[in-house]
Amino acid sequence: xxxxxxxxxxxxxxxxxxxxxxxxxxxxxxxxxxxxxxxxxxxxxxxxxxxxxxxxxxxxxxxxxxxxxxxxxxxxxxxxxxxxxxxxxxxxxxxxxxxxxxxxxxxxxxxxxxxxxxxxxxxxxxxxxxxxxxxxxxxxxxxxxxxxxxxxxxxxxxxxxxxxxxxxxxxxxxxxxxxxxxxxxxxxxxxxxxxxxxxxxxxxxxxxxxxxxxxxxxxxxxxxxxxxxxxxxxxxxxxxxxxxxxxxxxxxxxxxxxxxxxxxxxxxxxxxxxxxxxxxxxxxxxxxxxxxxxxxxxxxxxxxxxxxxxxxxxxxxxxxxxxxxxxxxxxxxxxxxxxxxxxxxxxxxxxxx
Numbered sequence: 001x002x003x004x005x006x007x008x009x010x011x012x013x014x015x016x017x018x019x020x021x022x023x024x025x026x027x028x029x030x031x032x033x034x035x036x037x038x039x040x041x042x043x044x045x046x047x048x049x050x051x052x053x054x055x056x057x058x059x060x061x062x063x064x065x066x067x068x069x070x071x072x073x074x075x076x077x078x079x080x081x082x083x084x085x086x087x088x089x090x091x092x093x094x095x096x097x098x099x100x101x102x103x104x105x106x107x108x109x110x111x112x113x114x115x116x117x118x119x120x121x122x123x124x125x126x127x128x129x130x131x132x133x134x135x136x137x138x139x140x141x142x143x144x145x146x147x148x149x150x151x152x153x154x155x156x157x158x159x160x161x162x163x164x165x166x167x168x169x170x171x172x173x174x175x176x177x178x179x180x181x182x183x184x185x186x187x188x189x190x191x192x193x194x195x196x197x198x199x200x201x202x203x204x205x206x207x208x209x210x211x212x213x214x215x216x217x218x219x220x221x222x223x224x225x226x227x228x229x230x231x232x233x234x235x236x237x238x239x240x241x242x243x244x245x246x247x248x249x250x251x252x253x254x255x256x257x258x259x260x261x262x263x264x265x266x267x268x269x270x271x272x273x274x275x276x277x278x279x280x281x282x283x284x285x286x287x288x289x290x291x292x293x294x295x296x297x298x299x300x301x302x303x304x305x306x307x308x309x310x311x312x313x314x315x316x317x318x319x320x321x322x323x324x325x326x327x328x329x330x331x332x333x334x335x336x337x338x339x340x341x342x343x344x345x346x347x348x349x350x351x352x353x
Contacts, residue, residue: 053208063181066153087185185217192265
């Protein structure tokens with residue numbers, strides 16, 4: 001249960017979704033009952049029939065930034081940067097044209113302190129420091145950094161989604177974003193939310209379901225590969241989160257009344273569980289979440305979840321295994337492969353209750 005190989009499964013490459021379904025709610029939905037492992041196959045819009053009027057649905061309203069930048073070093077070599085902590089700009093901004101961020105940098109040779117990288121429209125980055133695989137970079141722009149980033153940056157799609165970097169990414173800018181994304185700062189979408197449309201959310205509310213939001217800026221930590229044989233030795237990187245006071249009130253009241261709490265995605269799940277105190281009460285506020293959920297974890301708040309299908313050996317697969325049971329999840333994934341569900345970020349969804 002605690003060995004990395006215990007979370008491996010076979011996935012044909014053809015089932016890795018490269019583009020989203022033509023319509024957001026046109027994806028498939030695998031319904032899993034975690035009490036007995038029963039599985040049924042539906043369409044995502046059937047979620048309306050699976051929710052109860054008394055439910056509380058918690059979404060993550062983070063917004064993905066086009067934080068992937070392609071440039072060249074002074075030597076002429078290509079370099080690619082990914083901005084990691086854009087959502088925490090205010091505390092570290094010098095002015096609107098100069099920003100300091102932590103970044104991932106990909107280049108033919110490691111960029112040392114003082115290395116300058118040049119991008120389109122006059123944006124320049126200077127490496128200040130390097131530690132534990134993360135670079136500290138100072139950006140200088142001839143105008144507003146925010147406006148420039150959103151013009152020349154590209155959406156940070158995961159590496160298993162193949163794109164030509166010279167082609168426009170307007171489709172991904174729209175579809176690799178939830179319809180309720182509000183607060184900028186994520187380097188990846190909370191993908192379980194990609195299936196929702198404004199119309200479905202409206203019908204969910206009309207049914208009596210309460211929809212409320214937390215924020216967790218999906219960061220590097222969610223995707224760092226587990227490189228230890230004993231998963232208990234893995235350490236999650238911190239990710240910034242915020243729980244508004246009204247969300248905390250809604251969740252706490254629902255728990256007191258015995259109503260069901262549903263997390264949309266692993267990020268909402270981790271945020272809620274991290275913020276729940278020993279007394280079972282959710283505390284409003286913001287901070288940095290480093291919670292790693294794997295089998296053996298005792299859930300304190302969440303009763304059901306909507307999620308996508310996750311990579312083998314990933315912390316996300318370990319989280320859903322903790323929630324539904326490792327054997328049940330692996331059996332369910334095997335069934336999903338046989339039924340040719342589409343996997344990962346642009347793939348199909350699961351409802352686990």
